[in-house]
Amino acid sequence: MQFKQIVGQDAIKQRLINSVIENRVSHAQLFLGPGGSGSLPLAVAYAQYLSCEAKQADDSCGECSSCRKYQKLMHPDLHFSYPFFAKHKDDTAITFIEQWREAFITNPYLSLDTWRDYLDAENKQANINIAECHQIIKKLSFKPFESAYKILILWLPEYLDKEGNALLKIIEEPQPNTLFILVAQNQDQILNTILSRTQLIKIPALTYNDIKDHLIEKHNQTEDAAAEIAYLSNGNLTEALAMLQQDTKGYHTSFVQWLRLCFGNKGIEVMGFVDQLSKMGRENQKNFLRYGVSFLRECCLLLSGAGSLVHLPAQELETAQKMTNVMNVDQSQAIINELEKAHYHVERNANPKILFLDVSLQIIKVLNYKTIRQNADT
Numbered sequence: 001m002q003f004k005q006i007v008g009q010d011a012i013k014q015r016l017i018n019s020v021i022e023n024r025v026s027h028a029q030l031f032l033g034p035g036g037s038g039s040l041p042l043a044v045a046y047a048q049y050l051s052c053e054a055k056q057a058d059d060s061c062g063e064c065s066s067c068r069k070y071q072k073l074m075h076p077d078l079h080f081s082y083p084f085f086a087k088h089k090d091d092t093a094i095t096f097i098e099q100w101r102e103a104f105i106t107n108p109y110l111s112l113d114t115w116r117d118y119l120d121a122e123n124k125q126a127n128i129n130i131a132e133c134h135q136i137i138k139k140l141s142f143k144p145f146e147s148a149y150k151i152l153i154l155w156l157p158e159y160l161d162k163e164g165n166a167l168l169k170i171i172e173e174p175q176p177n178t179l180f181i182l183v184a185q186n187q188d189q190i191l192n193t194i195l196s197r198t199q200l201i202k203i204p205a206l207t208y209n210d211i212k213d214h215l216i217e218k219h220n221q222t223e224d225a226a227a228e229i230a231y232l233s234n235g236n237l238t239e240a241l242a243m244l245q246q247d248t249k250g251y252h253t254s255f256v257q258w259l260r261l262c263f264g265n266k267g268i269e270v271m272g273f274v275d276q277l278s279k280m281g282r283e284n285q286k287n288f289l290r291y292g293v294s295f296l297r298e299c300c301l302l303l304s305g306a307g308s309l310v311h312l313p314a315q316e317l318e319t320a321q322k323m324t325n326v327m328n329v330d331q332s333q334a335i336i337n338e339l340e341k342a343h344y345h346v347e348r349n350a351n352p353k354i355l356f357l358d359v360s361l362q363i364i365k366v367l368n369y370k371t372i373r374q375n376a377d378t
């Protein structure tokens with residue numbers, strides 16, 4: 001992985017490169033960034049840069065023997081640790097290294113969800129077990145074979161149990177020329193003892209433009225499609241790439257149709273609609289709900305007179321304007337809350353039919369409460 005393959009994050013790249021050029025590489029670092037910000041690919045590109053035999057001012061060469069091994073994640077001085085689903089208590093990250101290489105090379109912006117698919121372990125609890133902690137200590141106790149540095153990248157230290165404390169000694173008193181990079185998403189879920197012993201590198205979410213431009217340049221998206229996905233993905237490239245695989249164009253039409261049916265309190269049609277929703281698959285349902293949330297947030301902006309901040313394509317803007325005639329901010333907010341709750345339950349495998357029926361009933365209540373009150377006011 002070279003820096004130039006990573007979307008955005010120019011300031012972080014420069015900071016990492018400077019630390020190498022100025023010879024101030026800290027031996028234990030924590031790359032902390034939200035999902036889809038690129039913290040894992042940045043860690044790999046940084047490690048590759050450190051080991052490159054012909055470093056350039058702004059990137060690794062990509063051609064030396066070290067870079068070639070790095071590109072396949074097969075360098076003898078590069079190690080990975082990550083959460084997995086142990087089938088036996090002696091399983092360690094090495095048991096799953098083939099799957100790991102395939103997952104990362106296919107998509108360096110992988111999430112725990114995508115990783116779970118490679119492990120064929122839906123709904124199982126991932127962790128980094130004690131056998132793996134011992135393995136890490138063992139790996140880091142050897143001298144580097146080929147490079148100046150031996151590097152271990154530990155993805156998602158949030159999944160280290162108390163057992164993670166076994167690692168403190170190597171973080172505090174490392175062997176010479178070893179580098180320990182932790183790549184995390186949630187600072188709150190990392191053992192404090194580890195947090196206090198690492199140098200923190202904060203990685204921000206990607207910007208709307210980073211994602212939009214990337215989708216146009218590398219994924220042949222039209223300006224409108226890229227804008228919509230960039231907007232929905234909230235700076236998370238993992239989500240944006242997942243949305244590319246799905247039909248996002250249909251979300252607007254079906255979401256508005258759903259609200260109309262609920263507004264009209266059309267029982268039988270609502271049931272039919274719920275039936276369709278329940279068959280569209282978990283990832284699609286999540287994206288559909290996220291679309292609904294973003295769309296209603298735009299409606300709230302319109303309703304609060306902040307129309308200049310609205311980012312919708314023309315046709316959706318027109319619909320949003322019509323919606324604001326029949327809905328106020330409180331109602332939009334109440335529906336947003338219902339959609340967010342539903343998203344939470346879809347992630348946790350709720351029965352989709354019961355769930356979407358329940359959400360529909362809540363939306364009917366929210367929308368028709370206003371109608372009743374309006375009638376009472378007039």
Ligand SMILES: [Zn+2]
Binds near residue numbers: 051054064065066
């Ligand atoms: Zn190189």
